[in-house]
Amino acid sequence: MRLVFAGTPDPAVASLQALLDAPQHDVVAVVTRPDAPSGRGRKVSRSPVGALADAAGIPVLTPARPREPEFLDALRELAPDCCPVVAYGALIPRVALDVPAHGWVNLHFSLLPAWRGAAPVQAALRAGDEVTGATTFQIEEGLDTGPTYGVVTEAVGPDDTTGALLGRLAVSGAALLLATMNGISDGSLRAVPQPTDGVSQAPKVTPADTQVDWSAPAAAVDRLVRAATPEPGAWTTFRGERLGLGPVRLTSGDDLPVLKPGELHVEKRRVLAGTATGPVQLGEVRPVGKRAMPAPDWARGVRIDAGELLG
Missing domain, CATH: 3.10.25.10 (Formyl transferase, C-terminal domain)
Structure with missing residues (x-):
């Protein structure tokens, strides 16, 4: 499939690399958050996902908001079959969701419908969950409410930090996202609605x-x-x-x-x-x-x- 990948921080890098390495898919562009100051010197730099795309010679789109007309025009011109997403950092508007034939598919670091929101790993640790995981789902206008394709589970260790746990989930989640893209491509995978029980929220942590x-x-x-x-x-x-x-x-x-x-x-x-x-x-x-x-x-x-x- 022709893919436009959307992601920003380090945990999204493994997923992008997995898709770049898959001969059955063609990542034609990457969408990431605009370059921003980072580090002690506050030097403006690419996001980790953007840096990997640059190294791979793939076009990088950095809209301030994904509803900008210029971005939407570029997305239509790219004509992706699907847009996989990992920790992009912005809500995708309906007008963009409708562009790819197979929509936008998000890798979310929780076992949905548990811990919908921006900080699922932090929420799982703070709640004392013994098992967490990652889920691929079809993005719709609700927050992490779309039908799901697949999951992987991960045991939470007694000494796990968010950094350590997210590092493991990034790797296992990358394999899940690739398997999801493969299943969508060959027609063997269909999304199923999320359960109505067990919903919990994980807002951004400040x-x-x-x-x-x-x-x-x-x-x-x-x-x-x-x-x-x-x-x-x-x-x-x-x-x-x-x-x-x-x-x-x-x-x-x-x-x-x-x-x-x-x-x-x-x-x-x-x-x-x-x-x-x-x-x-x-x-x-x-x-x-x-x-x-x-x-x-x-x-x-x-x-x-x-x-x-x-x-």
Whole structure:
């Protein structure tokens, strides 16, 4: 099939590469978000998907909005049979959805209808899901509501962060998306409506959502921090300043100190913070304007007094 691929961040790269490597399909163009500042120097650069397309010599379209007349004209001229989508980052309007004969097919990183929305992996981790996965579905005007083609499942490990879990799903999802394109092409695959039960929402996660509440149970603190890693990052405050947090470690044992929520306890090789159900061990921390460092190194530098609190 003639394909126009739409995607933007790193998790979409494996899918684009899989389609580029498939001799039965022809990726005639890529749609990605406009070049944007990134990194410490805020240098304007291509998205990861756009960079791969450039390296492969494929035309790249970067509309500010996919309803722009110039983009729609270009899409019609390309005459794709189908438009596979992975984390593109913009809603596709009806006028664009109607261009390809087989529509736009999205690879979504959840087991739909669970976790519809922009942040399904973060939502699954924060909820404590033991199994998640990826789903291919036909895009319609509703948010992730279209009929589905196929799924892959993935076990969630106790130490998984969003970055680690999404990295695995990107690879398994790429194989699913290729299989879906193959099935649509040869007519062996038909989309089926999503179940009406089990719907949940996963809106975009902002820094305001990732401040740690130390009065929550230890397991909830652990899940929140892992879900926010690497982006947008979990955080708390210490002495009135923001303190970034890497993944924490749950603790157990009869020798643990009894700490109030957020109360710090410093030992030679670990720093504990109190929660509603028992302390967690801090991992890396990132003070304002500094690089991340192990919590014991940070604690030695700031000289924490007995009874000092986070948050």
